[in-house]
Amino acid sequence: xxxxxxxxxxxxxxxxxxxxxxxxxxxxxxxxxxxxxxxxxxxxxxxxxxxxxxxxxxxxxxxxxxxxxxxxxxxxxxxxxxxxxxxxxxxxxxxxxxxxxxxxxxxxxxxxxxxxxxxxxxxxxxxxxxxxxxxxxxxxxxxxxxxxxxxxxxxxxxxxxxxxxxxxxxxxxxxxxxxxxxxxxxxxxxxxxxxxxxxxxxxxxxxxxxxxxxxxxxxxxxxxxxxxxxxxxxxxxxxxxxxxxxxxxxxxxxxxxxxxxxxxxxxxxxxxxxxxxxxxxxxxxxxxxxxxxxxxxxxxxxxxxxxxxxxxxxxxxxxxxxxxxxxxxxxxxxxxxxxxxxxxxxxxxxxxxxxxxxxxxxxxxxxxxxxxxxxxxxxxxxxxxxxxxxxxxxxxxxxxxxxxxxxxxxxxxxxxxxxxxxxxxxxxxxxxxxxxxxxxxxxxxxxxxxxxxxxxxxxxxxxxxxxxxxxxxxxxxxxxxxxxxxxxxxxxxxxxxxxxxxxxxxxxxxxxxxxxxxxxxxxxxxxxxxxxxxxxxxxxxxxxxxxxxxxxxxxxxxxxxxxxxxxxxxxxxxxxxxxxxxxxxxxxxxxxxxxxxxxxxxxxxxxxxxxxxxxxxxxxxxxxxxxxxxxxxx
Numbered sequence: 036x037x038x039x040x041x042x043x044x045x046x047x048x049x050x051x052x053x054x055x056x057x058x059x060x061x062x063x064x065x066x067x068x069x070x071x072x073x074x075x076x077x078x079x080x081x082x083x084x085x086x087x088x089x090x091x092x093x094x095x096x097x098x099x100x101x102x103x104x105x106x107x108x109x110x111x112x113x114x115x116x117x118x119x120x121x122x123x124x125x126x127x128x129x130x131x132x133x134x135x136x137x138x139x140x141x142x143x144x145x146x147x148x149x150x151x152x153x154x155x156x157x158x159x160x161x162x163x164x165x166x167x168x169x170x171x172x173x174x175x176x177x178x179x180x181x182x183x184x185x186x187x188x189x190x191x192x193x194x195x196x197x198x199x200x201x202x203x204x205x206x207x208x209x210x211x212x213x214x215x216x217x218x219x220x221x222x223x224x225x226x227x228x229x230x231x232x233x234x235x236x237x238x239x240x241x242x243x244x245x246x247x248x249x250x251x252x253x254x255x256x257x258x259x260x261x262x263x264x265x266x267x268x269x270x271x272x273x274x275x276x277x278x279x280x281x282x283x284x285x286x287x288x289x290x291x292x293x294x295x296x297x298x299x300x301x302x303x304x305x306x307x308x309x310x311x312x313x314x315x316x317x318x319x320x321x322x323x324x325x326x327x328x329x330x331x332x333x334x335x336x337x338x339x340x341x342x343x344x345x346x347x348x349x350x351x352x353x354x355x356x357x358x359x360x361x362x363x364x365x366x367x368x369x370x371x372x373x374x375x376x377x378x379x380x381x382x383x384x385x386x387x388x389x390x391x392x393x394x395x396x397x398x399x400x401x402x403x404x405x406x407x408x409x410x411x412x413x414x415x416x417x418x419x420x421x422x423x424x425x426x427x428x429x430x431x432x433x434x435x436x437x438x439x440x441x442x443x444x445x446x447x448x449x450x451x452x453x454x455x456x457x458x459x460x461x462x463x464x465x466x467x468x469x470x471x472x473x474x475x476x477x478x479x480x481x482x483x484x485x486x487x488x489x490x491x492x493x494x495x496x497x498x499x500x501x502x503x504x505x506x507x508x509x510x511x512x513x514x515x516x517x518x519x520x521x522x523x524x525x526x527x528x529x530x531x532x533x534x535x536x537x538x539x540x541x542x543x544x545x546x547x548x549x550x551x552x553x554x555x556x557x558x559x560x561x562x563x564x565x566x567x568x569x570x571x572x573x574x575x576x577x578x579x580x581x582x583x584x585x586x587x588x589x590x591x592x593x594x595x596x597x598x599x600x601x602x603x604x605x606x607x608x609x610x611x612x613x614x615x616x617x618x619x620x621x622x623x624x625x626x627x628x629x630x631x632x633x634x635x636x637x638x639x640x641x642x643x644x645x646x647x648x649x650x651x652x653x654x655x656x657x658x659x660x661x662x663x664x665x666x667x668x669x
Contacts, residue, residue, distance in 0.1 A: 042255040046227055049120065050108050051093055054086050055223050055251055056215035063210070064094055065107030073098065074208040076180055076189040078165075080196040081212025084250030088163055090212075091190040095119070095127045095159035098188065115155050126155045133164040138171040145179045148187050157188050165191040166198035173200050180206050214249025217241065217342035223251060224258055228269070233262060235269040238344045242274045245342070281313050283347070286325035287354060289391075293366070294357055296395045302388060315387040316377045323370040329355045330363045365397045372570055389567060396613070550620040554586055560618040564611060575607045593627045602628035 048054045051061040067073055077094070079087040097103060101113035109116050118124040130144060144160065152158045168176070180189060180203065191207060193199060221237070221244040228235040243261070247253040257278070265273035275282055285308060292300040308318055331337045332348070332355040341348060373390035380386035561584050569576035578601055582594035592615070596602045608626060616622050650656040659665075 042227055042231075042259050043252045046223075046230070046255065048086070048089055048093065049096075049111060051090075051097075052108060054090060054093070056219045057086050057090065057212055060090065060210050060212065064090065068094075068097055068103065068107040069105070073188065075183050075187070076207040077191065078196070078199075078204065078207035078209045079190065079192045079212060080209065081194070082214055082249060083194055084247075084252030084254075085212045085215055086251070087192040087194075087212050088161070090210075091161045091192055092119075092127075094190060095157075095161060095188070096124075098157050098159070099124075099126055099155040101155075126152045126157065127159045127161070129161045129163065131164060132162050133167045136167045136169055136172055138169065138175050141168070141172040141175045145175070148179055148183060151184070151186050157186050159188045159190065161190045161192070163192045164194070165203075166193045166195045170200070173203055177202055177206075215251050216249070217244040220244035220247065220249075220251055220254045224254060227255065227258065231262075233267050233269060236271050238271040238347060239269045239274040241342075241344050241347075242271065242278070242280060246278060246280070279312075281308065281318065281321050283325070285318075286322055287350065289322060290325065290329070290354060290358075293391075293394050294362075294398055296398055298392055298395050301391045301395065305387065305391060309384065315383050316374065319370055319374045319377065319387060319390065323367060323374065326363055326366050326370065329358055330360070330367070333358070333360065333363075362398050366394055369393055369397065369571070376570060393567065393571070396617075546622075548620060548622045549590065552586075552619045552621065556619060557584055557586060557592065557615075560615055563618065564614045568610070568614075572607055575601070575604065579611065587627070589625075590621060590623045591625045591627050593629055595631050596628045597631055599630055602630055 051065055054061050077091070079091055081087055093109070096116060096119040097107065097109040099115045099119070100109040101115055102110045104110060111117075111120065115124065115126070119127060128144075128147065130140070148158070148160070150158075183189065189207075191199075191203075196204070196209075221240045224240045224243060225235065225237075228240070239261075243254055243257050247257060261269050261274055261277055264277045274280070285304060289301055289304055292298075292304070305318065309315070328341050328343075328351050331341050332351045338348070338352075341351065343351075369390060373386065377383065377386060561579070561582075565576045565580045568579075578596060579594070582596060584592050584594040587593050602608075608628075612624060612626055615626075616624055646656070646660075
């Protein structure tokens, strides 16, 4: 049985031309050899398996070659090259600093430097893993490294440049080796497979190249492992089975189910993944990468960033056409948040299932995919948008229901007012002072009192916009107690707001689902929302946990909020409404926030005021004061 040589050694480059993925470094070294501008010391640094030691050996062989090529490559035919290829060269010395890191080892090296080469031009010393040298060894090496003999060259290699003392760095030419990109590694693996008469799928080689994180040596070792497993034919299926990688088909299926909001299918797919022995966090990481690849393929300028096979690129492109940018942004953010909190979760499976459930809800209310045109489906947060600032009105809640005759008269008046205002130029705005908390009925009364003659005067070409104050002829309502808080509003803006609301109600073609539910059902759904939403928006979830929702008439849900800012948080409120509609199976729900009245108590500063404040809370204070016959100084 012949001795097996691993691919990393068998296909190790012997010339600069064969070095993979380090074109700028090899070009610099060849030019230095051709021009004779060789430094006394080189430092090769970079990640593992990218060619540092290989380039050091090729450089050492080339500068001692008796017949170098005009482009700076070794001939591989002269006596010096053959001796190097047979590991019998006396001019090239390699030292492993990981096991020879003492000051005595460096002193022995310095003694060898004093002896000139017996054949060839230079004596080359390659010190691998140089960062492992001790401080005393570095100091013993400084003088020789700074002023070596003319025939001595030093090549230092390390993966951790920051551990080398600055005095050593300042005496070397530093070459930073980069990670090898996926396409170069896959191309080299294809070359090795062809040389070994092995049939390999392009997707299989791409998976190996992506797995090794830019290290060609690791890629060749993995290649040998796969060959031992699958024989002379390497397939994508063999690679993912041997390397325990989750098949990308799962991610395509999950994404399709997310776009369709099919929670059942997603949970079954995730269960199958767990049954195959994969970890939940690995699945989250892979899903995040998959969504990132879809986002990259949506723009032709970023498409080259996706390093994979042509067939897989086509599939990513097809799936990206059905995903909107908004969905991808939110999905990536959700996956990232759940990935960060995965380790702190007690129930790992439930944690991932909640993440998948939230991802399913992201596509609800997104009207269209990028570039797919206009859709009639309106986002939920558009339906729950805050009302126009010129008009404050409750959500579908009128103080007293109007009769059929009053509704007909109101609709007729609205039509007349809209036709009248539509003839006005936009710059001529008539403003009126009405109550800040006015509703639709008060707007109707104000419009009734506007003299048509004044509106006609504006049409006849008055220079400046005419502003007038409407005086209420009727007595103030009991709710106002004879006093009104007034502000300027635009009649035109109010009518536009009314018209927009009517259009919104008329255009809603959603089927009516009005399932009855109890207060207990509402409380359970509310608590479930708070639990699931606390990772996405902790402040909003904390506020909703204390809001005490109550069912009112016509499926209106009232809840308390501490301030108007939370009441007008339309995006989070829309998410809450959508969640409750799904949980309670009722799309006629409406949310009515009630802002809590702020406390205007005056803080006690004097001793007497402090005592009175405490006595109100604790009546025993007065008993103690009276029993001890105490007096409070005022």
